[in-house]
Amino acid sequence: MNxxxxxxxxxxxxxxxxxxxxxxxxxxxADADDLVQIVLERALARAAQWRPDAALDKWVFAIARNAWRDELRARGRTQHLFAPEEAGEMAADRASAQPAQQLELAMALAALPPxxxxxxxxxxxxxxxxxxAAELLEVPVGTVTSRLARARATLQAHLGKDQ
Amino acid sequence: MNPIDDDTLQAYVDGELDAPDIARIDAALMHDDVLARRVRQARAVRAQVQAAFDPVLEEPVPARLSALLQPPSPQAAMPVTPRVLPVGGHGIGTTRRRATRRWFVPGAALAASVALLAVGLWWSRSGEMVRMQGGQSFAAGALTRALDKALASEPDANAPVAIGLSFRSADGQICRTFVLRSPPVRAGLACHGDAGWSLPVLSAATPSEGGELRQAASALPPAVQAAVDARLRGDVFNAQQERAARDTGWR
Structure with missing residues (x-):
């Protein structure tokens, strides 16, 4: 098998x-599955670059992260895929079917910087x-820690509203 | 004692600290209510983010994606469906420009609604083994009793719930896989926290030949296995560790 x-x-x-x-x-x-499709195509095209001693999941997740970054750049949106206000408006369409906290979470996630x-x-x-995560993102562990702490603080502030 | 900063507290919740630091924070938690609240909040964020996305593992994979991984055959060298993008093509979203606005719901919210629906349908038929709280599912009734008391090392073939693996997850919670034996047969993962046993994954399970589900890790449905893999750091508990964990209340 090759x-x-x-x-x-x-x-x-x-x-x-x-x-x-x-x-x-x-x-x-829809965007997520389009991204998966791009990732699969790239992974298959670059299969020769995968070394059997490397974990396939981390290899393909790195491709996914880079493909997502490429898409963000291609769209010329450096902050997020859609504005938080827009996310709120969209989420409100389904408000009757959603627990309030899930909506808050979805909106807060959508608003996080990349x-x-x-x-x-x-x-x-x-x-x-x-x-x-640091290895995949090619940043120091301390950078992962601080970004995660700030993201958590943002999410927690949103989730805390209705507690 | 030094105050515990946000980075350290977060590392504690995410299972990133070594034993001496864990012990230091465990000791501080005994008498520091403010710290305990910060830990609960940090855990809640992690749990809610997981609960929002883990249901994706249960969704059927769209055929246009799995088709890309089929072995190439002379007839099907180029899978062509209306949604397939050209390689290196226009990118995310271009295939959906005409999508109705209803589609543009944040994925987390949509995934959560799918999960709630699935759990709700199942719950109604399962004699209250699952309860919903804050958009998350938790064990209830006979499932809670089994998770609290049953040991995989002392299996009871007549019990309604079979316990599989037990382990401490990356974020410090003790998690156990289980199989509900009465139809509809379900397998899942339960993780113990302040609010009881949360259920990040529930999946349809296929009974093996004898009508009995094996409990070996290899027999877990893929979604449950993936949830275990995502959380497992180190080894699963042996019989002695499992008993010790039960005797200390799965903390």
Whole structure:
């Protein structure tokens, strides 16, 4: 079996986790699955670059994070995919079906800057350690810690409103 | 004693501290209510973010994505569906420009609503083994009793709930996998916290040949296995550690 087949078959069980990470990064279901598609295409195209001694999940998650950053740049939006006010308006459409706290969380996540959102996605959603996230993001562990602390403070302020 | 700064407290909640620092904070928590509240808040943020996105693991993967990972065959070298983007194409969102506004709900909220619906449907048929609180699902009734008392090392073939693995998760909680034996057969993961056993994952499970679900990790549904993998740091408990954890209230 060549490396392309190994990567392709190894990606199948990772799809649910990849979709979860993409959802945490891109926010919307449609955008997230478009991101997953781009990630799968890139991973297959670069299968020869994957070394069997490296964890496939971390390799493909790094591709996902970089693809998401590329998309943000391509859209020319350096802060977030949509404005917080817009997120609130959209969330309000479904207010009757949503617990208030989930709405607050969704809005707060949507409003986080990319640096914070990707740390939340990797550590809180995917469950990586700080050092794993630091390696993937190519930043010092202290940077991960401080970004996560600030993201947490933002989220906590939103969640605290109705407590 | 030195005051505990936000970075240290966060590292405590995220399972990033070494034993001496954990012991220092554990000791401080005994008499510092303000610190205890900060820990609860930091844990709550983590739990809520997880609860918002973990349901994605339960969703069926869209065919257009799984099709990309099919072995290439002469007839299907280029999977073509209306939604497939060209390689290196226009990027996220361009395929959805005509999508109705209703689609543009933040993913977390939508995922949460899907999860609530799924849990609600199941709950109504399961004799109150699950309760909802603050948008999250928690164990109730017979499930709580099993999680509190049952040991995997002393299996009871007649119990309604079978316990699988127990371990301490990356964020410090003790988590246990379980299988509900009566139909609809479900497997899940429960993690112990201040509000009881939260259930980050519930999944349909397939009974094995004897009608009995094996408890080995290899038999867990993929969504539950993924949830375990995402939380596990180190080894799962052996029989002695499992008993000790029960005797100390799964703290």
């Amino acid at each position: 490396s392309s087949d190994t990567v392709r078959e190894g990606l199948i069980p990772l799809l649910p986790r990849l979709r979860r990470l993409a959802r945490a990064l891109a926010g919307q279901v 640096d914070h959102r990707e740390v939340v996605a990797l550590v809180l959603v995917e469950g990586m350690s700080y050092s794993e």
